[in-house]
Amino acid sequence: MGRGMALALERAGIPAPVLGRVRRAHDTLDAGLLLLAVPDDVIGAVAAELAQAGAVTGRQVVLHLSGLLDRRALAPLEPTAAGLGSFHPLQSVARASEAPGRLAGAFAAIEGDERALAAGERLAAALGMRPVRLQPGAKPAYHAGAVIASNYLVVLADLAERIAREAGIPAEDATKLYLPLMRGTVANLEQGPAVALTGPVRRGDAATVRAHLKALSAGDREIYRVLGRAALELARRAGLSDEAAVSVARELDGGEP
Numbered sequence: 001m002g003r004g005m006a007l008a009l010e011r012a013g014i015p016a017p018v019l020g021r022v023r024r025a026h027d028t029l030d031a032g033l034l035l036l037a038v039p040d041d042v043i044g045a046v047a048a049e050l051a052q053a054g055a056v057t058g059r060q061v062v063l064h065l066s067g068l069l070d071r072r073a074l075a076p077l078e079p080t081a082a083g084l085g086s087f088h089p090l091q092s093v094a095r096a097s098e099a100p101g102r103l104a105g106a107f108a109a110i111e112g113d114e115r116a117l118a119a120g121e122r123l124a125a126a127l128g129m130r131p132v133r134l135q136p137g138a139k140p141a142y143h144a145g146a147v148i149a150s151n152y153l154v155v156l157a158d159l160a161e162r163i164a165r166e167a168g169i170p171a172e173d174a175t176k177l178y179l180p181l182m183r184g185t186v187a188n189l190e191q192g193p194a195v196a197l198t199g200p201v202r203r204g205d206a207a208t209v210r211a212h213l214k215a216l217s218a219g220d221r222e223i224y225r226v227l228g229r230a231a232l233e234l235a236r237r238a239g240l241s242d243e244a245a246v247s248v249a250r251e252l253d254g255g256e257p
Contacts, residue, residue: 003096005099006096009035009127012100012126028055035064035087044074047062051076056082057081059082060082062116065088067139068143070112071111083115086110087108089129105128107132108130110132117133157182161175164177194237202238202240204235204241204243206251209251212224225253232252
């Protein structure tokens with residue numbers, strides 16, 4: 001993400017040094033905005049290094065890119081009177097070259113003091129992103145949601161692929177079998193989860209749920225049940241009748257099929 005941000009900033013013509021593992025206290029004093037693109041566990045150390053080197057002044061704003069940590073990770077820089085905060089691009093970037101296009105239209109979670117918030121909003125606007133301010137202490141819950149939406153989606157795709165192989169589908173087909181379905185589901189989410197949810201739980205099809213549970217291994221069965229219970233709550237909110245919901249819940253909560 002750090003390299004991707006640097007490329008996106010360069011293309012947008014924004015003079016903001018991105019400080020990573022190698023480039024830290026060099027050429028910082030002329031920049032109004034500094035971005036720390038380093039692992040979470042060294043943000044404090046890098047901030048201390050910058051403070052000790054006199055590389056940050058009170059006229060500057062420093063933002064780190066962590067999704068979990070807040071402005072307190074930059075505590076060593078507080079004596080400089082610089083604006084301190086964080087700017088988390090809410091997007092998955094596997095290759096730096098993809099970042100400029102991927103970041104455009106994505107959300108950026110920002111928090112910190114007022115100067116940091118203002119700088120984060122200007123940065124988001126320059127990159128074509130949509131800034132959202134986080135309340136103090138909200139980052140761990142916010143970041144957990146991001147992990148569920150992105151990382152665990154990948155895990156679910158891998159799980160579905162494995163189950164397809166176990167069902168006898170050739171590996172070369174199983175790898176891509178569910179991708180069109182997943183793309184369609186993500187597209188449907190533009191209308192909201194209650195509209196996007198389809199399938200046996202949404203229909204109240206207890207017999208299909210029972211057949212699925214019977215077909216799965218013990219470990220996969222438990223995953224199906226946990227996700228099925230969450231889907232059932234969503235289906236209820238979307239209008240599933242109480243009678244149908246009870247039938248599905250009975251299958252999900254029952255003993256080994």
